[in-house]
Amino acid sequence: MRYRLRDEAGASRSVAYLLMGSGPFMFLTGVILPTRRTVPGVLTFVALTFLLTGAGAACRWRPDRVPSMSWLLAPFFGIGLVTALNLGTDDASTGAQLFYLWPVLYAANFLSRLVNYLTLALVSAGDGLVVFTVLGADRGLSDWASLTVAMMLTAVVVWSLRGRNERLREVLETQAYADPLTGVANRRSFDGELARAVESAHRTGESIALLTLDIDHFKKINDTWGHGVGDQALQQVAEALRRVASGDDDVVGRLGGDEFVVLLRTDRLGARRAADEVRATVAEIATLPGGPPGLSIGVALLPDHAGSAVELGAASDAALYEAKEGGRGRTAIAHPPAPRHNVDHLPAHSVSGV
Secondary structure (H helix, E strand, C coil), X not given: CCCCCCCHHHHHHHHHHHHHHHHHHHHHHHHHCCCCCCHHHHHHHHHHHHHHHHHHHHHHHCHHHCCCHHHHHHHHHHHHHHHXXXXXXXXXXXXXXXXXXXXXXXXXXXXXXXXXHHHHHHHHHHHHHHHXXXXXXXXXXXXXXXXXXXXXXXXXXXXXXXXXXXXHHHHHHHHHXXXXXXXXXXXXXXXXXXXXXXXXHHHHCCCEEEEEEEECCHHHHHHHHCHHHHHHHHHHHHHHHHHHXXXXXXXXXXEECCEEEEEECCCHHHHHHHHHHHHHHHHCCCCCCCCCCCEEEEEEEECCCCXXXXXXXXXXXXXXXXXXXXXXXXXXXXXXXXXXXXXXXXXXXXXXXX
């Protein structure tokens, strides 16, 4: 996204600290330090002190009540605030100019490259306005050029570090949530996806299907051809599952060993068709010395066979066990749950056991 905001929580804290720091600083420079004061000037600085401090407190402790656009506009507000303070106090010193670091660092950490370019341009323009007004063109030129180059280099360094951190985070997330051998979701990741899918299905009324499958006689593949061939079988079955579960919200996971799961947003007919497609895709594997592996598949649906994620997993497991008991190499559909009777409505002899 062109105006993407990264890490809203971090952005809100950064804005909060700027505002809560600006309030006391404004009181110090506008009320305490000036040798000549006017009543309107003092009242203005006092009001701004309370306003900035209160806004900072809201950003820190109630960021949910702050409009989202505020985080995008924050660096521009910071540039305007620093420029106004420096002009109001006729301060073009190096210390005063260093306050422009905040909007530069904020944009480099939290906002897109386009916003960074705009931030740097406005920082340069704001500082130029201050130094040329206070110091004049001859003295101000070198200060303005030095600060502009320094801010540009700072932004480049921070942007590079941010990119490196994001790439490292992606690697860590992949390692934490993906099975290292097959690349599909691991158990923890899949359990989270299943819970979210079930919650969504309860809200929307849509049907979801869970396929649980094992590779038939997988131990024999390892014992006969070696674990390297067994790993290849797992990888190719996972790839076949990914090709079938191609929807945006479909998820493939490996629970461990040779057991895989597939989460589909579909109905009973779609789940059965997906199981047939999985078999057909796996049957096309021609690179394994023992030929394509066989599969046993159990299918369960929500709300047909379960009402929760745990119940859906148990129903799919039970169907897989039925497929294995039936001779392997087949697909079994879960049975509807047994009706639950209210003991108050049962005949008396059923309750008493007579």
